[in-house]
Amino acid sequence: MKNIYLVPLILSIFSLAVIAIALQLDTSPEMIVGDSMQARSFPIFLMILKLILIGILSFQFYKNNPKPVALEKYHTWGSMFLFLLFYLLTIHTDMFIGIFVVIFLMSILWGERRIWVAFLTATITPGLVFLLFDYVLKIRFPRGILMNLYYG
Amino acid sequence: MFEQAISAMASVVVDPYLLGLIFATTILGVIIGVLPGLGATTGAALLLPFTLTMDPVHAIAVLATIYVSATFAGSITAILINTPGTSAAAATTFDGYPLAQKGEAGRALGIAVISSTVGGIFSVLILCFAAPLLARVAYEFRSPEYFALTVFGLSMLASISAGGAVKNLIGGIFGVWLSTIGAERVxxxxxxxxxxxxxYEGLHFVPIFIGLFAISELLVQSKTVDKIIKTVSMKAVKLPTLEDYKKIWKTILRSCGIGTFIGVLPAEGATVASMIGYSEARRWSKNKKEFGKGSIEGIAGAEAANNAATGGAMVPTMVLGIPGSGTTAIILVGLMVHGLRPGVYLFTEQVEKVYQIFGSMFVANVMFMLMGLYAAKLFARVSLVPTQILWPIVFALSVIGAYAFQGQLLDVWLALIFGVIGFFARRHGFSVAPIAVGLILGEMVETNLQHSLKMFDGAWWMILTQPLALMFLVFAFLGLCGPMIFSWITKQKD
Known part of the structure; x- marks a missing residue:
């Protein structure tokens, strides 16, 4: 199978999965739904419509034979990996530690050679944003190592 | 009504806090507009969480100001570095950059500033008059009409500039499906x-929009880290001469009309408007050969149209709750978050607030003109901020903004997940704007379909017996199948 058909395939599997899950949803008694529709009907209708459109898209691919998308450089995949790192650091340490580490590493990953510039960006940005949200907008941030120290 | 509208608009000028807010936001909007990749939509998505604690009028004024000023500012980088700050300024590069290369960057910017301002102010005036009239028509709408209108709005997704029609519709349907997540309303x-x-209450728009527009853009920008930007030198912005005005006034007026009309159409926006404005300027010009080589008519045509679309796009957003573009989708979310329900109610119960918002847009247009004329050179330097500094900052603003909306970490994860989804969608030629518009319209479609079915005892075809509903559905059909039918007819004739 050609690479270009991967997208329609994934979209089709997703649509079929949604239909399968929708069919498992509870049904409401007739007296509540009346002449309207069950909760499952609308998502199923949408996915059928989507499957038809995926069929048309596949036909367009067959006729036009588009070029496969070139693979991105390590910057993109590395950035996505940093999102995962941010998740882990936020869950296990603190959201602001996560932000600091990700900004610092992202700057380096994207080509910043001056370590002190990356460090300052990673320190000043979350600091300023924290002050703005905490003092001006009165937002309480999730507890973690740093926030426990701050909130007490 | 008229007096109330005038006094509400005038109140903006005598409110120093609001004026200061518009001034500061215009600076921010111009900075956002000149930074390649950020643009009005990403900027509005990032700023939305900051507006949560503001008064509703101030909050919407901030978002609307970002919209108009960033749309204009895209032209600064389009002219000076051949990189449109926003997609709406793409057509400006065709003639703006060649004129700048001839050593007339100041003249090109002057024409862009004046054309954008005229376009923006023209569309705000149209908005002031057209929106209440449309609201009166919308007063007659019931569920079948609203259902048909939202279907029409969704069908227009097929013609959004980026991505193909089929891909946009798939994106739109995915967005509508997202709106079904959570407890079903009935x-x-x-x-x-x-x-x-x-x-339980469904996916909230703010984190999803931050993900789709800001985080996905971050991943897209990661592909351009090696790009070297060169600027064209410029002494000062020059106002157009009398000779220039004689050459471009018709083009500006035509583009004002085109831009406003395109903006009013659901799901169309400034990008489409500027492209059509540019091509029409070329079609009607006596100097067609100059186009692509530094024609001032080309710059005026594109710039007047894209800023005229900003006011036009606010019409369906505020009157019908149907966003005219990605940025107006965010403004619509802003309206909802602040308890301003778009529609007839807004124009009957909260007229003052509506006209204050219109007044703010008017003031923002004047402010970006002054900034464009006197500080464009300075703002152009902002575009040289290294991507390795800028985008990590955007990451921080995105995650904290997503969290601040409800104080839930789940929203941060959703923003990141939708950022990755948005990136992969864009990687394969799907635009993210249809997903956002679908998400907003999804609930309207389903709820109004349910109400219509109840109204007609389950007989869905009765929707077609309602004249206005039928008209919208015919428009939707033509929007989807019209191009195919016309090309088939043309082939048959040939």
């Missing part, structure tokens, strides 16, 4: 929640 049955009760 029966309370939980759909696609997988036991996660934070999703």
């Amino acid at each position: 029966t309370g049955i939980e759909r696609f929640m997988f036991g996660n009760y934070e999703l």
Whole structure:
């Protein structure tokens, strides 16, 4: 199978999965739904419509034979990996530690050679944003190592 | 009504806090507009969480100001570095950059500033008059009409500039499906929640939009880290001469009309408007050969149209709750978050607020003109901020902004997940704007379909017996199948 058909395939599997899950949803008694529709009907209708459109898209691919998308450089995949790192650091340490580490590493990953510039960006940005949200907008941030120290 | 509108608009000028806010936001909007990749939509998505604690009028004024000023500012980088700050300024590069290369960057910017201002102010005036009239028509709408109107709005997604028609519709349907996550409104049955009760009221727009527009853009920009930007030198912005005005006034007026009309169409926006404005300027010009080589008519045509679309796009957003573009989708969310329900109610019960918002847009247009004329050179330097500094900052603003909306970490994860989804969608030629518009319109479509079915005892075809509903559905059909039918007819004739 050609690479270009991967997208329609994934979209089709997703649509079929949604239909399968929708069919498992509870049904409401007739007296509540009346002449309207069950909760499952609308998502199923949408996915059928989507499957038809995926069929048309596949036909367009067959006729036009588009070029496969070139693979991105390590910057993109590395950035996505940093999102995962941010998740882990936020869950296990603190959201602001996560932000600091990700900004610092992202700057380096994207080509910043001056370590002190990356460090300052990673320190000043979350600091300023924290002050703005905490003092001006009165937002309480999730507890973690740093926030426990701050909130007490 | 008229007096109330005038006094509400005038109140903007005598409110120093609001004026200061518009001034500061215009600076921010111009900075956002000149930074390649950021643009009005990403900027509005990032700023939305900051507006949560503001007064509703101030909050919407901030978002609307970002919209108009960033749309204009895209032209600064389009002219000076051949990189449109926003997609709406793409057509400006065709003639703006060649004129700048001839050593007339100041003249090109002057024409862009004046054309954008005229376009923006013209569309705000049209907005002031057209929106209440449309609201009166909308007063007659019931569920079948609203259902048909939202279907029409969704069908227009097919013609959004980026991505193909089929891909845009797939994106739109995905967005509508996202709106079904959570408890169903009528029966309370939980759909696609997988036991996660934070999703009971459905997906909230703010984190999803931050993900789709800001985080996905970050990943897209990661592909351009090696790009070297060169600027064209410029002494000062020059106002157009009398000779220039004689050459471009007709083009500006034509583009004002085109831009406003395109903006009013659901799901169309400044990008489409500027492209059509540019091509029409070329079609009507006596100097067609100059186009592509530094024609001032080309710059005026594109710039007047894209800023005229900003006011036009606010019409369906505020009157019908149907966003005219990605940025107006965010403004619509802003309206909802602040309890300003778009529609007839807004124009009958909260007229003052509506006209204050219009007044703010008017003031923002004047402010960006002054900034464009006197500080464009300075703002152009902002575009040289290294991507390795800028985008990590955007990451921080995105995650904290997503969290601040409800104080839930789930929203941060959703923003990141939708950022990755948005990136992969864009990687394969799907635009993210249809997903956002679909998400907003999804609830309207389903709820109005349910109400219509109840109205007609389950006989869905009765929707077609309602004249206005039928008209919208015919428009939707023509929007979807019209191009195919016309090309088939043309082939048959040939």
